[in-house]
Structures are given as C-alpha cells and as structure tokens.
Amino acid sequence: MKPLHQRLNLYTNGNETYTFVPAEPVGARSLTIYRNSGDIVLNAPNAPLPVTAERSGKTIYGIFGIISLTLSEYIIIVTGRELRGRLMGQNVYRATDYDILPLNPDIQVAAPPHLVEAHLLALVRSHLAGGTFFFSYAWDLTRRLQAQWTSLKEDGDKPVWEIADDRFFWNKFLQTRLIDVTTGNPDQNLSPYILPVIYGTFDIRAERINGHHLRLCLISRRSRYRAGTRYFRRGIDEHGHVANFNETEQILLVGPDDTSVQLSFVQIRGSVPVYWAEINTLRYKPDVQIMDLADNVTDAMRRHFKENTSIYGEQSLVNLVNQKGHEQPVKEAYEKYVAQVNMPNVRYEYFDFHNECKHMRWDRIDVLLSKLEEDLTRYGYFHLDSAKPEPVRLQTGTVRTNCMDNLDRTNVAQSAIAKWMLNQQLRALGLLHETDTINNYAQFMQDFREMWTDHANQISIAYSGTGALKTDFTRTGERTRKGLLEDGWNSVMRYLKNNFFDGARQDAFDLITGSYVPRRGYVPVSLIRDSRPLIIRAVPYALSFSLFMILAGLTLPRTSDYSLVYYFLLWFVLLALSLVFAFAYGIEYVSWPKLVPLTHVIYYNGPGFRSARSGMGFSIPLPALEKLGTQGRKLAEMHRRTKSKLDAVEMGTKERVD
Known part of the structure; x- marks a missing residue:
C-alpha cells in the first residue's frame, strides 16, 4: 500500500x-x-x-x-x-x-x-x-x-x-x-x-497477563450509507443499507512486535432491516410507523443479508427489541420478513432484554451467551501468526445485534460477547488456564470495560446526541443507582436534542455524505425561511411570555394589596392553552431536516401499522376549540402541500454521488 x-x-x-x-x-x-x-x-x-x-x-x-x-x-x-x-x-x-x-x-x-x-x-x-x-x-x-x-x-x-x-x-x-x-x-x-477517514472510535492499550505483554485494540467504523440521527434515519432503504450500521473490531496483539501474533473478532450492529420509522410529535415516545411494502421490504432485506453474508460469512441475528408495548410492532415486522426471506446462513435469535434483565439482574445476559455459544464457537475469530504462512484460523461468521436504537442494549450485549470471545482467545494462546478468566486480572478488566464504555458513548453521541445508557454496567459490571440517575439525565437530553436540534444535524450528515447535493448558482431560501402559518409560529411566544409572567408574579416584590388570583388564572390559562395547542400540533414544532425532507414518512398512509397519529391537530376537537382546530388542520395541510412544492422546486439534486 x-x-x-x-x-x-x-x-x-x-x-x-x-x-x-x-x-x-x-x-x-x-x-x-x-x-x-x-x-x-x-x-x-x-x-x-x-x-x-x-x-x-x-x-x-x-x-x-x-x-x-x-x-x-x-x-x-x-x-x-x-x-x-x-x-x-x-x-x-x-x-x-x-x-x-x-x-x-x-x-x-x-x-x-x-x-x-x-x-x-x-x-x-x-x-x-x-x-x-x-x-x-x-x-x-x-x-x-x-x-x-x-x-x-x-x-x-x-x-x-x-x-x-x-x-x-x-x-x-x-x-x-x-x-x-x-x-x-x-x-x-x-x-x-487522497486521505480516507473513518467516523467511529479507536482505542489501543498495553496490557499484561501472567507475564505476557499484549495490546488490546477496539475500533468501530460507521457506515456512510443511510447515515444520520436517531429519529430521522431508521430501518432500511431500497439498496439494503440500514441506519446506524457499525462494524466493531476487537484486536488482540501478542508479543513485543505488533505483527507477531494478531487476533481479531468482528461484530456488527444496524437498525431493524424493514421500512419503519418513529415520528417525533413532542411526546416522549414518538409514533411508531411500519411501512408494510411487501415485495419492497423482502427485496431490500435480502440485499442487506446477501451483502453481509458475502462480507462476513454466516449471520446470527440477535434482536433485543421488546416483545410488548411500544416496540412490539417493530419486533413482529422483523420476524415476519426474516421468515419470508428465509436465507441460508442467516439464523434469527430473539432475546427479551428488558424482561430477562429486569430488577437489575444484568447477570442474565449470560442467558443470551448460552444461546449463541454454539454459533460463536463455529464462527471463531481471525488468528494470524507471522511464523506461519497461512492464518491459524479465519472468522467465518458474525453476530448482528440490534435493539430499537442499536445503542444501549446493543452495547451491553456486544461487550458481553466480546468478553466471552476474548477469554476463548487467551485460552487458545495458553495465556489463560481453561477455568481462568480476565475477571481475575483487575487492571486488564478495568481497561476492557473502559474501552467498551467509551466506544458505546461515542457511537451513541453520533446517533442520539448523548452518551449511551446502561454504561455503568459496561464500566463496572454492575447496575447502580447512580447509573440510573445518569441514564435519566441522558434520556431527558436525548428528548430535547432529538425533538429540537436534530434537524440541522441530519442536514449536516446529508450534506457531507452526498445524500443532498446543492445546486450551484441557485440559493434555496426555503432552507432559512420559516413558512409555517402565523398561528403556529405565535404559540411558542405566547407560551414563553405566559411562563415569564407567572414567574414574575411569584418573584417580583408586590406594590399592591390586590389579590393575584385573577392575574395567575389568566396566565395559567394561557400557558395551558399554549401547551395543549403545541402538543396537538407537535409535528410543526419538531426540528425536521430540510435538505432531504421526510414528508413521505411523516404523512405515510399506505399499508402497515401506526401506533397513533399524534401531533397533527385536534383529532377530537374540544368544544371551545373546535373552530380553531378545524382552521389549524387546514393551515397545517396547506403548509404541508406548500412545503412539498418548495422542496420539489428548490431542494436541488438529492441523488447520492459517489
């Protein structure tokens, strides 16, 4: 090279x-x-x-x-x-x-x-x-x-x-x-x-086990295809590319020379490979949308698995999505289409992570390992010894893990699988006895956990905007109350970033990766112009002003003996009406990407499943707001059509150019 x-x-x-x-x-x-x-x-x-x-x-x-x-x-x-x-x-x-x-x-x-x-x-x-x-x-x-x-x-x-x-x-x-x-x-x-760059993580550390010097390296590589943010890039596209696809390689180098003995173990993660989305509406849980496009889904899924098997060999599909509640439709769609494509060398394994590990029983991840042990043993790992002309062994398959975001649960599962394989590698090299594990080497184990925690955080920041959840388990091997508090804070920050800031982040992904190519000589002012109806734009100001007046009434010194009951009643009513309106038209207040709009997803009305149609107006108008709700829906529909026309005229070329 x-x-x-x-x-x-x-x-x-x-x-x-x-x-x-x-x-x-x-x-x-x-x-x-x-x-x-x-x-x-x-x-x-x-x-x-x-x-x-x-x-x-x-x-x-x-x-x-x-x-x-x-x-x-x-x-x-x-x-x-x-x-x-x-x-x-x-x-x-x-x-x-x-x-x-x-x-x-x-x-x-x-x-x-x-x-x-x-x-x-x-x-x-x-x-x-x-x-x-x-x-x-x-x-x-x-x-x-x-x-x-x-x-x-x-x-x-x-x-x-x-x-x-x-x-x-x-x-x-x-x-x-x-x-x-x-x-x-x-x-x-x-x-x-021409300098190739990866978007991902890289960490390498010197270690010592039983007098032997070695180096442990962890690399993640993020795919540039279907790249983007948590709620604006989900599922699969027609080319078989899935959102948040990452390859993680754990490398073990033994001996004074890095090239003497090399061992590598690879895992992958990626979004559930069907057409699905979560539509932000300002509610904590977005609306789940499954687009049941039959042949299109099976063709795309088949392309995805065909590419993976051609690159990595056999595939074990580990699905960690919940089997009840909000996530159930995604799990069912995945299982339905996996059964339909019925590809050789692809095996599906479901693990109900939250149910198995509830009440902080994180040791239950061993149940998943026991299900995968036969596959992992058969797939093996890459082992190259410079003293030999051919590799000692090749990795013939890999585990593809996913949850809803392919972040938190996936991180826990992948780190557990990586630890299991690392023990196998060290035993095969004679650096560990058959019953010995890296748990018995405090510094090595601490470095292993820190590397996987940092790796989890960086992948999460790239996709969701915050560090990963459940990293206290990855870092310490235990689930702690402090970790639960940190997870709560990260969840709040994810909500704020995903609803109010990720539109610009997604635009940046689309611009850098070539999903959107600006048209030279033409300036699309719709990128910076707020064309929403006046009533939509006015409500946040009314909400902010009413909140300010309430706080002013509570904190500023009083100069009169008159009761403030009616004062507070006025501003609390305005605050409540503003909140009701904002959540009723939540879609209008989400920061959506503008370069490659998601109109076809937001307003999808074809076969499939949608958990709700929130944030699109007053579906059951309140008597006092019925007229306002009707007008609001008309304005929203008019705004949607206007945006679509502007997008078609002004957005420029949207085809990826490689």
Whole structure:
C-alpha cells in the first residue's frame, strides 16, 4: 500500500491558486487548485512556486475533501491532529481541527455573501466539530484485519483510497473531485493526497497477563450509507443499507512486535432491516410507523443479508427489541420478513432484554451467551501468526445485534460477547488456564470495560446526541443507582436534542455524505425561511411570555394589596392553552431536516401499522376549540402541500454521488 503525504505546506497566490507542497520527501509533486476554474493539477517534480505566492502559517495534515455549495466550492483541510496510538507499527490519528478554503475569490468563509451559504457552511463546520474522525497515512483503517490479509496479494501497491472499504470511507463523497482527476488521467495521480477517514472510535492499550505483554485494540467504523440521527434515519432503504450500521473490531496483539501474533473478532450492529420509522410529535415516545411494502421490504432485506453474508460469512441475528408495548410492532415486522426471506446462513435469535434483565439482574445476559455459544464457537475469530504462512484460523461468521436504537442494549450485549470471545482467545494462546478468566486480572478488566464504555458513548453521541445508557454496567459490571440517575439525565437530553436540534444535524450528515447535493448558482431560501402559518409560529411566544409572567408574579416584590388570583388564572390559562395547542400540533414544532425532507414518512398512509397519529391537530376537537382546530388542520395541510412544492422546486439534486 502506497503511503500518503503526512504534512503539507499551503501557498496562496492571491485570488488565483492554492498550492499544496509536501513537506517530505523533497521534490515531491505539488498540487495546485485554480480558484476561478476549479481545475486541479499535479505539478511536475520540483516545480517552482509563483513569486507572489504566500505561505500559510499552519501545517496541513491532510485534505479532508472538496465540497460544492450554492455559491462556491470549498476545500476542507485538516490543520490539527492528535496521536491516538500505533497499530501494526503505524500511527493512528484523530483529526482535531480544520480550515475551510473557498475557491470563489469573492467569498470569505467568515462572512459569506448570502444567508443560505452561511447556513450550509455552518452545517459543514458543525459536522466536523461534532464527529470523531480517525485516519492513518500508512494503514487502512477502513478494513478489518482479515479483509486486509485475504486481499493482500491483489492489493499490491494500490493506493489506500482504492482498496478502502467503501462503506466506511466516510469522506469518499468529498474526495470525489480528487478521485475523478486520478482515474481520468494516469499522469495526474493524486493518490498521495487522497486521505480516507473513518467516523467511529479507536482505542489501543498495553496490557499484561501472567507475564505476557499484549495490546488490546477496539475500533468501530460507521457506515456512510443511510447515515444520520436517531429519529430521522431508521430501518432500511431500497439498496439494503440500514441506519446506524457499525462494524466493531476487537484486536488482540501478542508479543513485543505488533505483527507477531494478531487476533481479531468482528461484530456488527444496524437498525431493524424493514421500512419503519418513529415520528417525533413532542411526546416522549414518538409514533411508531411500519411501512408494510411487501415485495419492497423482502427485496431490500435480502440485499442487506446477501451483502453481509458475502462480507462476513454466516449471520446470527440477535434482536433485543421488546416483545410488548411500544416496540412490539417493530419486533413482529422483523420476524415476519426474516421468515419470508428465509436465507441460508442467516439464523434469527430473539432475546427479551428488558424482561430477562429486569430488577437489575444484568447477570442474565449470560442467558443470551448460552444461546449463541454454539454459533460463536463455529464462527471463531481471525488468528494470524507471522511464523506461519497461512492464518491459524479465519472468522467465518458474525453476530448482528440490534435493539430499537442499536445503542444501549446493543452495547451491553456486544461487550458481553466480546468478553466471552476474548477469554476463548487467551485460552487458545495458553495465556489463560481453561477455568481462568480476565475477571481475575483487575487492571486488564478495568481497561476492557473502559474501552467498551467509551466506544458505546461515542457511537451513541453520533446517533442520539448523548452518551449511551446502561454504561455503568459496561464500566463496572454492575447496575447502580447512580447509573440510573445518569441514564435519566441522558434520556431527558436525548428528548430535547432529538425533538429540537436534530434537524440541522441530519442536514449536516446529508450534506457531507452526498445524500443532498446543492445546486450551484441557485440559493434555496426555503432552507432559512420559516413558512409555517402565523398561528403556529405565535404559540411558542405566547407560551414563553405566559411562563415569564407567572414567574414574575411569584418573584417580583408586590406594590399592591390586590389579590393575584385573577392575574395567575389568566396566565395559567394561557400557558395551558399554549401547551395543549403545541402538543396537538407537535409535528410543526419538531426540528425536521430540510435538505432531504421526510414528508413521505411523516404523512405515510399506505399499508402497515401506526401506533397513533399524534401531533397533527385536534383529532377530537374540544368544544371551545373546535373552530380553531378545524382552521389549524387546514393551515397545517396547506403548509404541508406548500412545503412539498418548495422542496420539489428548490431542494436541488438529492441523488447520492459517489
């Protein structure tokens, strides 16, 4: 695999060019991007710089990519990095800081000439600041160890971007311009500048067991397909991609040399692979929507499992969704379609997590392990010994775990499975006796728990906006009351973020991954304009003002002996009416994504199941509010139609471009 340039110096020639010059090796071909035309040119070795070129004071650690917005293209560069460890003798970094360079000479990133361009740039910046992005210049972080070994010969001297796993090459859409130049002209090989980045987690720690030195590494890789936030990306799409798909690889390296003995165990997680959604309505539990599209569902599910089995081998599907209450329809839909596709090498296993582990009986997770033990033993793990020409063994299958969000329950289950497999690996290497476990090694066990807890939190933050729940069990092996309080706080924060802030987060995902491509030269003002009916926009102000007046009446000193009963009655009635109206029209107050609207999901009226149709107006109008409710429904319907028309006209291209 050809290594990448690790440091670049940036030279700006007025409004004409950006030139990136590798700090080493001396004489390497520099890269020039022309600002007016957008042309990208790989210069001859030792090509001189323009006399008027000025060097930037910052060192650049890689080009994250190039993104096109409505008024200009922008180069995203990595200007800060943090060393997170070494894997197979190669440094692994986390990107910590970025700069955005406009190609249009008339645009300043700090003060764009239009509010829409400023809005889109803010989305880009928020995604970069909120994500956890890792990269290596000489090691392919996108692929697990077994995949790298099996394709070792055919990879040869190919550049890392060409052999990277397409699913986990997070910035591939942003690298499209550089890749197109490289593939279109053999003399313009920009491969040393194309830096693949993963969105996920990376942790590696030195350990010691019975006098043996080893290193434990945990990597998660988030798929760029169907990427997004908790309530705005659920289920599967027609291509077989599921929401919140993550591959987790636990690596064990034994001996003084990282490459001496390598063991790897892989698990995956992903949303329930049917067409389903949860519709935010301001209520704590959203409306569950199952879209029973028959052949479409089975085709998509079959594609999903076919891809997984071709990559990982056999599949054990572990479903942790509740069998009663709010989650029951999702469980039943999953089981219905799994039975219909009836694919070989795919086995379904249901585990009622909350029922089995109720009353803080977290040891009951062993029941799940006992059900999976035969499969896990058969699947095994990847084991490579450098003293032998072939791997000692290969992993021939994997466990695919899901709950509703693929976060909290999934984290507990995956960490338990990983611990079970780690014990098997250490025993096979002779580092543990047959009856010995890592529980007997306090420091090792503490590191294992911390790694899995940090891993759980980062995956959860990316999807839900907060840390994971139940991490006290992952960190300590016990469920505690302090953990319950922390879970309560995180649940409240999830509610607030998922209802009032995730629309912009989803827009940022869609922009970075290419699910939405802005149309150059056209500025869609609907992105920043609030076109909801006046009464919808006025209610939050009425609610806030009435709450303010109540607090003022309770706290400010009184200057009169008159009773405040009628005063409080007035403002409490206004507060109550505002709350009733807000929850009745809850859908109008949720922060929805605007780049790729979800109108077809929110107002779906085809075959399937919906737990309720909340937040769409007064379905049973109160006598005093009947007229208001009727008018409100008409306004909401008119608003919905208007939004759909605006979306169709102004949203630009929505097809993914890779």
